[in-house]
Each structure stands twice: as structure tokens, then as C-alpha cells.
Amino acid sequence: MSKLHGKVASVDEKVDVVNEKVDFIYEDQRSIKEILGDHEVAIRSLRRRAV
Structure with a gap:
């Protein structure tokens, strides 16, 4: 069980x-x-999206 706790902490x-x-x-x-x-910013974002 401690191995599991170590993984969860990581x-x-x-x-x-x-x-x-x-x-x-x-x-x-x-x-x-x-x-x-x-x-x-919205215009630039739309330009980069494939339409």
C-alpha cells in the first residue's frame, strides 16, 4: 500500500x-x-484556427 501512496504523492x-x-x-x-x-486577441485566435 505504501507504494501506491508514493505514486499518488508523485x-x-x-x-x-x-x-x-x-x-x-x-x-x-x-x-x-x-x-x-x-x-x-479574438481575431488573431480565429485566424490560427482551421476553418
């Missing part, structure tokens, strides 16, 4: 790291939207 640590990175990306995205404006 996964929990990795999830925490991913969450921190996502938070960082989210904050960067907010800054980009402030600089360019929501409309411009």
Missing part, C-alpha cells in the same frame, strides 16, 4: 506544478489582452 506533486504553470500562462494571457485588447 502525481499530486506533478499536478501542482502543472497548475502553477497554467496560472502563469493565464496571467500572461490577461496581460496580452490588456495590451492588445480582447477584440484583437
